[in-house]
Amino acid sequence: MTVRVQAGDFDIGAEIAALTRGNAKAGAVASFVGLVRDTNEGAGVAEMSLEHYPGMTEKSLEAIVGEARGRWDIMDALVIHRIGPLRPGDTIVLVAVVGAHRGEAFAACEFIMDYLKTRAPFWKKEKTPEGERWVDARESDDEAAERWKN
């Protein structure tokens, strides 16, 4: 299980390949890649910056991955989240989960993303033609996380 918070970009293919290297019992890798969009809430986004809470960020991501491990029979998981300035098209986040079969891998990957969106201390600030603005949290993200409680 690996959690990384970094400013630099990462190679999605290399990260996923490394996750299953030497593991012949792995039958499935489910992954999610989050990207910076060039529009949000009706305004153009030229640049975005991501602030976080060093220390708590890593702990919260590790706790989320740990919870996923407790719920599903998964072999490995990787979370990489970028911080600092980012541009449209840049990768923000990668979540990849390895399992014997797809069911557990899909579910755990989605769970990790839903909990990351609502629990990990990151904040986005966008640069739009009207100036800089902090991105508001979405109720739909809370609802997505809430459904895993059942």
Place this chain on the structure above:
Amino acid sequence: MSVRILYFASLREALGQASENIALPAQVANVGQLQAHLAARGETWEALSKTKNLRVAVNQQMAAMDAPLKDGDEVAFFPPVTGG
């Protein structure tokens, strides 16, 4: 009893500072009381009572407003998170 307080994102900008160490008055024993104590400084500090869905972490774990405080705690106030 003293605690270290951190502020993040829009709250940090509204307050004009990222952190401070304060000695707690005797009547401040939990997170909610600390929030009220800080907001009572007035002016920009009212952001602590006006931020919608303000979140709090104590020692880097999400905490409720009635979470008790002890000497040396790290308390962070921030708006709802927007990562991913």
